[in-house]
Amino acid sequence: MPPAPKPVEPEKKIEPVKPAEPPVIVAPQLVKAKKERSSKLVRTILTEADSIRLFIYDNGEIDNDTVTVFYDDQVVLNKYMITDKAKVITLPISKDREHVVELFANNLGTIPPNTALVVIVAGKKRYELFASYDLKTNAKIVFRYGKEE
Numbered sequence: 001m002p003p004a005p006k007p008v009e010p011e012k013k014i015e016p017v018k019p020a021e022p023p024v025i026v027a028p029q030l031v032k033a034k035k036e037r038s039s040k041l042v043r044t045i046l047t048e049a050d051s052i053r054l055f056i057y058d059n060g061e062i063d064n065d066t067v068t069v070f071y072d073d074q075v076v077l078n079k080y081m082i083t084d085k086a087k088v089i090t091l092p093i094s095k096d097r098e099h100v101v102e103l104f105a106n107n108l109g110t111i112p113p114n115t116a117l118v119v120i121v122a123g124k125k126r127y128e129l130f131a132s133y134d135l136k137t138n139a140k141i142v143f144r145y146g147k148e149e
Helices: 028-036
Strands: 038-047 051-058 066-071 074-081 087-092 099-105 114-122 125-133 137-145
Touching: 028 066, 028 099, 038 114, 038 125, 051 066, 066 087, 066 114, 074 087, 099 114, 099 125, 114 137, 125 137
Parallel strands: 038 137
Antiparallel strands: 051 087, 051 114, 066 074, 066 099, 099 137, 114 125
């Protein structure tokens, strides 16, 4: 009797490794300039979501405003020119601390001050905030974990 054939193992599919998002590297002058500006609170949002999504648009005429977005003092978007097409940023929210998003004006565009429509999706809630900021003041949005308003 001939030996039994060896079972054929299915070919393993190897998924390519996706590279991690590169860290945003910014000039130390930018971090220093942010700290030298005051921050105006736009809104505090309570959420039970584990992440939020920000959609950043120009709030009117497209006038070459550029913005750097800080999340807990880390740059998540650097020198981005705001347009009528949303720039989407997803950020984690943890239960044990407050989180802060700050919009920092890199310039004033052609029509000062910088303005942006920031749409926030946090869980099932949606917020539309109008942020105005300039070369002396940042726009600040605070997120706290808790019962949604």
